[in-house]
Amino acid sequence: MGDAISPKDMGISIDRNEGSPIYIQLYEQLKGYITEGILPEDSRLPAIRSFAEYLGVNNITVVNAYKLLEDNKLIYKKVGSGSFAMPLKDEINLRNDAVTVSDEIEFDTDVGTGNDMINLSTASPDPELFPVGDFRRVLNEVLERDAGRAFMYHESMGYKPLRESITEYLRTCGVESEASGIHVISGAQQGIDIVSRVLLANGDYVFVESPTYNGAVAVFRSRGAKIIEIPLLSDGPDMKELDKMLKLIKPKFIYVMPNFQNPTGCTYSERKRKHLLLLCRKYDVMVVEDDYMSDLSYLDKVEKPLKGLDKENRVIYIKSFSKIFMPGLRVGYMIIPDSIKEKVMNMKYMTDISTSGLMQRVLDLYFRSGTWDKHLKYMKKEYSVRYIEAVRAVKKHLREASFSQPYGGLNLWIKLPAGISSSELFERCKEEKVLFTPGTVFIKTAKGEQYMRISFAGAGPLQINDGISTIGRVMEKMKSNAKRA
Amino acid sequence: MGDAISPKDMGISIDRNEGSPIYIQLYEQLKGYITEGILPEDSRLPAIRSFAEYLGVNNITVVNAYKLLEDNKLIYKKVGSGSFAMPLKDEINLRNDAVTVSDEIEFDTDVGTGNDMINLSTASPDPELFPVGDFRRVLNEVLERDAGRAFMYHESMGYKPLRESITEYLRTCGVESEASGIHVISGAQQGIDIVSRVLLANGDYVFVESPTYNGAVAVFRSRGAKIIEIPLLSDGPDMKELDKMLKLIKPKFIYVMPNFQNPTGCTYSERKRKHLLLLCRKYDVMVVEDDYMSDLSYLDKVEKPLKGLDKENRVIYIKSFSKIFMPGLRVGYMIIPDSIKEKVMNMKYMTDISTSGLMQRVLDLYFRSGTWDKHLKYMKKEYSVRYIEAVRAVKKHLREASFSQPYGGLNLWIKLPAGISSSELFERCKEEKVLFTPGTVFIKTAKGEQYMRISFAGAGPLQINDGISTIGRVMEKMKSNAKRA
Numbered sequence: 001m002g003d004a005i006s007p008k009d010m011g012i013s014i015d016r017n018e019g020s021p022i023y024i025q026l027y028e029q030l031k032g033y034i035t036e037g038i039l040p041e042d043s044r045l046p047a048i049r050s051f052a053e054y055l056g057v058n059n060i061t062v063v064n065a066y067k068l069l070e071d072n073k074l075i076y077k078k079v080g081s082g083s084f085a086m087p088l089k090d091e092i093n094l095r096n097d098a099v100t101v102s103d104e105i106e107f108d109t110d111v112g113t114g115n116d117m118i119n120l121s122t123a124s125p126d127p128e129l130f131p132v133g134d135f136r137r138v139l140n141e142v143l144e145r146d147a148g149r150a151f152m153y154h155e156s157m158g159y160k161p162l163r164e165s166i167t168e169y170l171r172t173c174g175v176e177s178e179a180s181g182i183h184v185i186s187g188a189q190q191g192i193d194i195v196s197r198v199l200l201a202n203g204d205y206v207f208v209e210s211p212t213y214n215g216a217v218a219v220f221r222s223r224g225a226k227i228i229e230i231p232l233l234s235d236g237p238d239m240k241e242l243d244k245m246l247k248l249i250k251p252k253f254i255y256v257m258p259n260f261q262n263p264t265g266c267t268y269s270e271r272k273r274k275h276l277l278l279l280c281r282k283y284d285v286m287v288v289e290d291d292y293m294s295d296l297s298y299l300d301k302v303e304k305p306l307k308g309l310d311k312e313n314r315v316i317y318i319k320s321f322s323k324i325f326m327p328g329l330r331v332g333y334m335i336i337p338d339s340i341k342e343k344v345m346n347m348k349y350m351t352d353i354s355t356s357g358l359m360q361r362v363l364d365l366y367f368r369s370g371t372w373d374k375h376l377k378y379m380k381k382e383y384s385v386r387y388i389e390a391v392r393a394v395k396k397h398l399r400e401a402s403f404s405q406p407y408g409g410l411n412l413w414i415k416l417p418a419g420i421s422s423s424e425l426f427e428r429c430k431e432e433k434v435l436f437t438p439g440t441v442f443i444k445t446a447k448g449e450q451y452m453r454i455s456f457a458g459a460g461p462l463q464i465n466d467g468i469s470t471i472g473r474v475m476e477k478m479k480s481n482a483k484r485a
Numbered sequence: 486m487g488d489a490i491s492p493k494d495m496g497i498s499i500d501r502n503e504g505s506p507i508y509i510q511l512y513e514q515l516k517g518y519i520t521e522g523i524l525p526e527d528s529r530l531p532a533i534r535s536f537a538e539y540l541g542v543n544n545i546t547v548v549n550a551y552k553l554l555e556d557n558k559l560i561y562k563k564v565g566s567g568s569f570a571m572p573l574k575d576e577i578n579l580r581n582d583a584v585t586v587s588d589e590i591e592f593d594t595d596v597g598t599g600n601d602m603i604n605l606s607t608a609s610p611d612p613e614l615f616p617v618g619d620f621r622r623v624l625n626e627v628l629e630r631d632a633g634r635a636f637m638y639h640e641s642m643g644y645k646p647l648r649e650s651i652t653e654y655l656r657t658c659g660v661e662s663e664a665s666g667i668h669v670i671s672g673a674q675q676g677i678d679i680v681s682r683v684l685l686a687n688g689d690y691v692f693v694e695s696p697t698y699n700g701a702v703a704v705f706r707s708r709g710a711k712i713i714e715i716p717l718l719s720d721g722p723d724m725k726e727l728d729k730m731l732k733l734i735k736p737k738f739i740y741v742m743p744n745f746q747n748p749t750g751c752t753y754s755e756r757k758r759k760h761l762l763l764l765c766r767k768y769d770v771m772v773v774e775d776d777y778m779s780d781l782s783y784l785d786k787v788e789k790p791l792k793g794l795d796k797e798n799r800v801i802y803i804k805s806f807s808k809i810f811m812p813g814l815r816v817g818y819m820i821i822p823d824s825i826k827e828k829v830m831n832m833k834y835m836t837d838i839s840t841s842g843l844m845q846r847v848l849d850l851y852f853r854s855g856t857w858d859k860h861l862k863y864m865k866k867e868y869s870v871r872y873i874e875a876v877r878a879v880k881k882h883l884r885e886a887s888f889s890q891p892y893g894g895l896n897l898w899i900k901l902p903a904g905i906s907s908s909e910l911f912e913r914c915k916e917e918k919v920l921f922t923p924g925t926v927f928i929k930t931a932k933g934e935q936y937m938r939i940s941f942a943g944a945g946p947l948q949i950n951d952g953i954s955t956i957g958r959v960m961e962k963m964k965s966n967a968k969r970a
Contacts, residue, residue, distance in 0.1 A: 127635075127637050130636055136625065143624075148611075148614065148615035149612045151812065151813035152813050154813070186815070186837045187837050189837055326633075326637075327637060327838075327842075328635065328843055351675060351837075354813075354815075357812075358813055
């Protein structure tokens with residue numbers, strides 16, 4: 001058993017002016033160290049008295065922080081020898097916070113936030129962008145052609161002509177598929193839910209990227225699954241960590257967004273994609289690919305889905321149209337291996353019988369009439385204007401922040417300057433009528449405070465500039481206040 | 486311990502010409518007696534030798550039948566004293582058959598059954614009936630008015646103006662509600678699924694009517710719930726049986742369709758409705774009311790939902806528009822007590838984020854513009870023609886069958902003449918291009934063979950007459966074949 005880590009080496013910072021009690025501050029920082037593996041497993045924590053002395057706090061403060069860590073299974077005690085970081089195998093890296101899905105609920109503008117807000121939080125498209133004229137034309141054409149038949153139930157798998165159109169379209173994205181393997185769903189969220197209900201049982205493990213989309217984590221947890229987070233680097237997951245974890249634990253699947261990941265905008269390198277599939281083969285693990293965005297690249301380079309590289313039918317592919325088409329339509333699709341096809345069909349039936357037949361027929365005609373290609377071109381053009389503006393404004397107004405520029409998607413994931421807390425910045429910007437998403441929504445440890453997500457889907461170019469400039473102003477004020485204090 | 490029941494009193498009939506082995510025939514009949522409570526709990530079954538002798542079969546046949554009953558926990562053995570019917574408390578009345586939801590999957594006409602079929606199986610509306618013109622008008626009005634906003638996400642609870650319209654409409658049905666208690670869902674099946682996921686855990690009990698809708702039972706079972714069947718009489722559940730079971734077991738809820746029940750068409754009497762709510766109060770149990778049909782009464786008398794009598798917020802009310810409006814729209818709603826509101830919202834979000842905003846706005850405008858009332862009147866008129874024709878044809882062509890005439894809904898539940906098996910009749914009618922739903926889809930015991938469901942939603946009046954006349958002809962042939970044999 002090694003010596004305890006010296007209190008000095010811990011780099012704990014206590015802020016007596018902050019609202020939260022000191023023992024909570026201490027707890028949060030230690031929790032972050034442990035869940036992020038900064039404190040190696042089984043390493044001894046500083047003794048209570050010396051730690052308290054070093055920090056200039058009462059013993060009871062450290063006792064309370066350790067108690068909370070123990071309650072949350074982040075450390076364990078050995079009588080007579082002190083407290084130790086829980087090994088990964090047991091609880092470390094487990095998201096054992098209660099994820100509430102409402103974190104990311106995005107309201108209709110007329111219901112949620114007022115109209116005078118600049119909303120850089122929602123990743124939902126600006127309704128002004130939607131080409132209603134085209135939609136009406138296609139919709140009326142379907143009603144003319146199919147009349148009442150457009151309103152019947154379809155097979156739970158989906159309207160066959162649409163499944164055929166999707167197969168055609170997937171070919172242009174570098175994915176080979178068959179209509180009999182396509183399952184139409186009422187949006188990607190339903191796909192995540194159905195797959196989880198088919199594959200996950202209580203106590204199963206799921207690996208996810210860290211940070212990741214909360215709406216998925218909430219579903220996995222609702223199945224009683226344990227979540228293991230694999231850190232994301234700029235070119236994809238930390239493969240060493242992934243390999244290490246796969247050696248320890250066999251998850252039911254790994255949930256990934258390889259293109260323009262939410263929230264980071266990260267796109268996996270070709271090398272990491274192949275490496276990921278190789279590891280999954282080695283450890284016989286499935287992948288759930290959530291492709292909510294791969295169509296939206298601002299470069300000529302188009303990102304193929306991971307599914308395109310999948311020769312072994314290990315990848316369950318879930319495709320959303322919500323961001324690129326419109327959220328309110330509630331249509332998406334999945335590619336499902338034959339081995340679970342029957343179960344997925346039954347689960348889909350139990351969930352909502354089938355997806356709106358009318359919307360399926362509309363989407364099908366979009367594909368067949370070339371309206372889809374036209375739509376995609378138009379959305380890319382519109383979004384790229386916003387993208388360029390958002391990148392420009394962040395570089396100009398948030399000079400001390402840093403971010404890795406994505407080349408697609410609708411989000412910028414920004415690291416805040418030291419000393420700025422994301423949730424505090426959020427509260428202050430809200431007062432100034434600007435919304436963004438604080439990193440704490442995606443990362444439940446103290447680290448979340450260092451990040452923010454700016455989404456440019458729901459605001460126009462002028463609003464984007466105004467909003468980001470306001471954020472910059474608020475940030476400056478927070479810094480100078482901190483200095484003065 | 487009483488004497489064994491005499492083999493003579495058992496009324497077992499063995500048919501050596503039937504395809505299934507004799508021990509299976511014996512098992513099926515005994516299973517029926519036990520699950521239906523015809524054999525009282527703990528009553529002794531006939532001794533093997535005397536039973537075999539009486540039936541004129543080998544001892545081993547009875548041994549095998551008893552073995553199968555024991556494997557299925559329908560009887561228990563006491564060494565030296567024989568075999569006994571399992572008490573209700575343990576396993577009796579439990580549906581321990583594997584319900585596959587596909588039993589009732591209803592395909593689009595162009596995908597499933599051929600167009601030359603007369604389909605008296607589907608309870609989905611005839612697409613020819615749907616007033617596409619009105620729908621187009623309302624839809625285009627919404628698109629004109631709301632443009633891109635019609636396609637945004639809404640609150641998971643649903644588009645607020647629609648929830649207000651529903652509240653107004655419910656008042657006319659005798660149900661007081663508030664918009665804040667209404668949850669819009671993507672069809673009633675989703676409502677059943679969400680409520681089950683919120684309320685049911687592994688091993689919980691749910692009481693259902695017998696027979697009932699399989700799609701609901703499949704969901705309850707997917708949550709690991711145990712199903713207790715309460716027999717339906719002509720005016721509602723067998724209240725004595727219900728009281729007896731409630732004394733023994735506290736279920737999470739009782740799932741009912743008090744108006745024009747599926748498949749029986751049964752409507753609960755006022756007395757039984759009140760009695761049901763009283764029992765639920767006494768035993769502190771919730772009710773899930775699946776109202777898929779109460780609007781469709783062919784008499785001037787309109788049936789109120791059970792929810793209208795619920796003063797204690799014990800009834801979760803799930804409303805479908807699939808039969809009365811159109812299945813492919815995938816919109817319905819629930820009234821949920823405040824105590825589970827938060828959980829239901831979270832579950833809805835996890836399930837599919839929200840229901841199509843466009844369809845919600847269309848439905849809202851239907852209500853507000855009076856188009857809904859017009860639609861309802863029209864559907865009632867159209868369906869009543871089919872209803873009258875179906876009743877007339879059954880009385881004329883199926884003279885030896887019996888049924889209790891419902892005064893609403895889309896189904897006739899018919900008891901076949903003795904000696905006619907529903908599944909065999911189904912196969913033979915299918916050859917003659919007529920489909921109905923055999924009782925075995927709803928009742929998994931031998932009793933299911935005695936019933937059939939004829940639905941008149943999906944066929945025109947002429948087809949209804951032709952189809953029922955064909956069924957009558959096939960039935961006659963089966964009977965005369967049986968006589969000759």
